[in-house]
Every structure is written in C-alpha cells, then in structure tokens.
Amino acid sequence: MATPDLVMYEEEYQQIKDTLQRLQVDSNSKIVFLVDKNGQQIAVHGDMRGVDATSLASLTAGNVAATDGLAKLIGEKEFSILFHEGERDNIHISLVAQRVILVVIFDDRSSLGLVRLRVKKASAELEKTFEVLLRKSEEERGSLSSRFDSPFAEITDEDIDSLFSE
Amino acid sequence: MTFINYAAREINCKIVYYGPGLCGKTTNLQWIYDKTNPQAKGKLISLATETDRTLFFDFLPLDLGTVRGFKTRFHLYTVPGQVFYDASRKLILKGVDGVVFVADSQEARMEANNESLQNLDKNLKEQGYELKTVPFVLQFNKRDLPTALPADEMYRQLNFKGEPTFEAVAMNGTGVFDTLKAVAKLVLTELKKK
Numbered sequence: 001m002a003t004p005d006l007v008m009y010e011e012e013y014q015q016i017k018d019t020l021q022r023l024q025v026d027s028n029s030k031i032v033f034l035v036d037k038n039g040q041q042i043a044v045h046g047d048m049r050g051v052d053a054t055s056l057a058s059l060t061a062g063n064v065a066a067t068d069g070l071a072k073l074i075g076e077k078e079f080s081i082l083f084h085e086g087e088r089d090n091i092h093i094s095l096v097a098q099r100v101i102l103v104v105i106f107d108d109r110s111s112l113g114l115v116r117l118r119v120k121k122a123s124a125e126l127e128k129t130f131e132v133l134l135r136k137s138e139e140e141r142g143s144l145s146s147r148f149d150s151p152f153a154e155i156t157d158e159d160i161d162s163l164f165s166e
Numbered sequence: 167m168t169f170i171n172y173a174a175r176e177i178n179c180k181i182v183y184y185g186p187g188l189c190g191k192t193t194n195l196q197w198i199y200d201k202t203n204p205q206a207k208g209k210l211i212s213l214a215t216e217t218d219r220t221l222f223f224d225f226l227p228l229d230l231g232t233v234r235g236f237k238t239r240f241h242l243y244t245v246p247g248q249v250f251y252d253a254s255r256k257l258i259l260k261g262v263d264g265v266v267f268v269a270d271s272q273e274a275r276m277e278a279n280n281e282s283l284q285n286l287d288k289n290l291k292e293q294g295y296e297l298k299t300v301p302f303v304l305q306f307n308k309r310d311l312p313t314a315l316p317a318d319e320m321y322r323q324l325n326f327k328g329e330p331t332f333e334a335v336a337m338n339g340t341g342v343f344d345t346l347k348a349v350a351k352l353v354l355t356e357l358k359k360k
Contacts, residue, residue, distance in 0.1 A: 006169045013173030038261030039225075039241065040169040040178045054208045054227045058241065062213070062222060065257040152177075152357040155233060160351050163230040163238060164343070 006036055006099075007137040012129050013043065019125045020045040027118035029106035030089070034126070035060050036100050046105070056103070060093060064101050083112065094119055097127045168263055168357060176237045179353050180261055181346075184286050185268035186278035187219070187247035190307040193336040194268060195226050195242055198346060201339065202228060220246040223258050230350065240350060247282065256289050264301035264353040265290075266345055268336075269324055271306050271314035279324060287326075297326060301352035304331040305345045310338075 016034060024032040024045045031046035033053075039061030041053055063082065071079050082093040092104040092115050102123060104115050169178040183191040192212065199210040208227035215221050224244040231238060245255040267286060269279040287297045306320050317333055325331055330348040334341030 008169075008171040008173050010173045013171070036169060036261075038169070038180060040180075042169075042171075052209055054241075055211050055225070058211065058225045058227075062225075062257070065260065066222070066254070069253055069257060152234065152236075152354070155354060155358050157351075159233050160354050163233065163350070164347050 006040075007133075007140070008042070009133070009136060012133045012136075015129045016043050016126065017045065019122050019129070023104070023118055023122040026121075027104060027106065027115045028110040029104045029115060031103075031105040033057070033060075033103040033105070034096075034100055035103060037061055037064065042100065060101055060103055064093065064095070081116075092116070092119065094123065096123045097130045100126070100130065102126065168353075170236075174237075175235060176239060177233075177357075178239045178241060179263040179350075180241045180243065181264045181266065181349055181353065182258060182262045183242065183244040183266045183268055184255075184282065185247055185307075186270060186275060186282040187249070189247060189268045189270040189275070189279075189282075190334075190336040191244040191247065191268050192218075192220055192224050194266075194305075194307075194334075194342050194345070195224050195244055197336055197339045197342045198228070198242065199226055201343075206230070219248065220244055221251075222246065222254050233354065238354075240353075242346075249281070249285075252285065252289070255285070256292060259289050259293050259295075262290075262293075262295070262300070263356070264303070264349045265297075266303050266305060266349050267324075268305045268307050268334075269320060271308045271317075271320065272311055273313055273315050276315065276320075276323065279320075283324060283326070301349060301356050302326065302329045303345055303349040303352065304329050305334050305341060306331065307334045307336050307341075309333045309340070310335045 020032045020043055033044045034042040035057040036042055039058040041057040044053060067079050067082055080095050084091040089105055089107050094102050096102050104119060106115055183194055185191050199207060206229045211225040213222035226242040228240045230240060243258050245258045267283060290297050304325060306317055308314060321331060332341045332345045336342055
C-alpha cells in the first residue's frame with residue numbers, strides 16, 4: 001500500500017478535538033475542520049449548520065491535491081498554505097504533518113493574521129498527536145499477537161450482504 | 167487508504183470509477199444517487215464543464231449501514247476520462263481502496279478502453295499500488311447499443327486478472343448496483359486480511 005491506513009483511537013481523537021476547539025476559540029473563527037489528504041473528514045469544531053461536511057472534506061482534499069500538483073509542476077515541494085477570500089467568509093487551508101489538512105473558516109470578526117498565528121500553534125500540537133497516532137498504529141500492525149482485534153477480521157459474507165439488503 | 171475511526175466507530179473507504187471518456191462513469195454515480203434512500207447518501211458533487219464533461223471528479227458519499235458495530239461509509243469518485251486530464255486522474259487515485267473500470271461496449275471504443283486500462287495500471291503504480299492486488303471490478307457498459315461487441319470478446323481483451331465482470335446499461339440502471347456491491351465486497355474482504 002502506498003500510504004498506511006489511518007487508524008484513529010479514542011485518546012488521540014479527544015486530543016485532536018480539544019486542539020480544534022481551542023483553535024476555534026482563540027482564532028475567533030466559525031468552523032475548524034480537519035480532513036485527511038484523501039478527503040476523509042477526521043474531526044470538526046464549530047457551527048456546521050448549513051454546511052455539508054462531507055462535501056467540504058472531499059472538495060478541500062481535491063483543492064489541496066490540485067495545488068500540490070501545481071507546486072510540483074513549477075518545481076516547488078508544496079504550497080503549505082491556501083487562502084480563499086470571499087465577500088463574507090474566508091477559508092484558510094494548511095497542511096499538517098504532511099498528511100492532514102487543517103481548514104479554518106472565518107469572517108470579519110477575525111483576521112488572516114490572527115488565524116495564521118493560531119493555526120501555527122495548533123499545527124504544532126496536531127503534529128505531535130499524529131506522530132503518536134502513527135507510531136501506535138504501526139506498533140499494532142507490527143505485533144503479531146496483537147491484543148487489539150480488528151473488528152473486520154471476522155467479517156462474514158452475510159455481514160457484507162446485509163449492507164445491501166434494501 | 168481506508169480510514170478506520172475507532173473513536174467514532176466509523177470506517178471510510180474510497181472507490182474510484184475509471185474508464186475512457188464518455189463510457190458512463192458519471193452515469194453510474196447518477197443512477198446510484200437517484201436510487202438511494204435520502205438518509206443513506208450525501209450530495210452528489212460534479213466538477214464538470216459547461217457541456218457536462220467531468221473536469222475534475224464527481225463525488226458521492228454513501229452510508230451503507232453497520233458492519234460489526236462500525237458505520238460503513240463509501241466515498242465514490244469518478245475520474246475525468248478524457249486523455250488530456252491525466253494529471254487530475256492521478257490525484258483522484260490517491261488513497262484508493264477499490265477500482266471499478268467502466269468499459270464502453272461499442273466496437274469503436276475498444277482502443278480507448280485498452281488505452282484507459284493501461285493508463286490505470288500505470289497511474290496506480292505511480293501511487294504505489296498494483297492493479298494485480300487492488301480490489302478491482304470490471305463493467306461492460308452500454309450493452310443495449312447495436313454496435314456493442316460480444317461480451318466474451320470484451321472479456322478476452324479487457325479482463326485483467328479474472329476480476330468480477332458485469333454487463334451494464336448505466337442509463338437504466340442495469341448492472342449498476344451489482345457492480346457497486348461487488349467492489350464493496352472486495353474492499354471489505356481486503357480489510358479482513360489486514
């Protein structure tokens with residue numbers, strides 16, 4: 001596999017949610033959102049009413065992937081920050097630990113400067129959390145007599161068929 | 167790359183519909199979208215040109231219910247089929263868990279089918295995957311057209327590794343869910359092995 005599967009555990013999930021919550025308050029933003037590079041939503045904090053989270057996640061990842069492609073074309077490693085300015089709301093997108101995308105949506109109650117400052121701090125925290133997370137899932141994968149049982153190890157054909165019963 | 171969230175008890179898988187231009191990838195997704203319960207699906211996003219040709223991707227999130235206590239969610243993507251969008255196609259293959267190759271049954275499109283299949287093989291390799299090992303399903307679309315080649319002839323030319331193969335008419339839904347079900351099954355079976 002090109003990239004190892006991302007596995008999320010309770011403890012780190014809570015840490016990530018705490019970081020996002022702090023970032024949302026500190027940066028005075030509306031929504032803080034964490035997406036993995038493949039477009040899977042990881043965690044979110046803020047007022048998501050009226051926002052389609054799944055679409056937001058997939059489009060953000062598409063956006064980052066396309067920008068990444070552009071960077072490579074002109075010989076850059078990556079563009080680590082993307083900023084979209086709207087009439088009312090703005091979107092600040094940044095890469096964390098090379099594999100997840102941090103999205104901050106804010107309006108004129110905040111400013112680009114403040115968001116950038118707070119994102120920097122939160123990114124450092126998130127990087128640490130993801131380091132632990134990756135190590136943990138590596139270890140789980142490495143140990144043969146893993147105490148950790150994948151819920152999918154015993155998945156049956158009936159389980160799969162039942163998904164399509166309707 | 168499957169994303170397993172133990173905290174939220176969710177599993178997310180990515181399935182990509184691949185194939186030459188105008189073979190019916192978007193039509194497959196459109197049919198799935200039209201026929202799925204509103205509570206089981208998200209919005210269908212199409213990044214298309216003004217003439218409805220896919221420009222970047224179509225995206226459809228589907229909730230399939232629960233397996234062993236885990237909410238199972240599939241994210242369906244299509245790629246732009248036209249040859250010159252290769253850079254975009256590569257991006258969409260990132261983190262893929264399963265691939266559906268939609269082939270156009272018209273005799274005149276066989277060369278395009280073959281070219282697209284080779285392109286898939288090459289682009290998967292670039293992302294570190296092998297077509298040999300990735301969950302893969304083949305669909306012969308547009309079976310209703312009078313110019314359609316016999317299915318066994320198509321099978322001979324396009325089937326790569328004995329993968330499940332379905333005849334389809336995506337416009338009226340024939341074979342669409344069979345194809346989806348087969349690839350979902352392969353993806354979940356793959357998870358079992360890990």
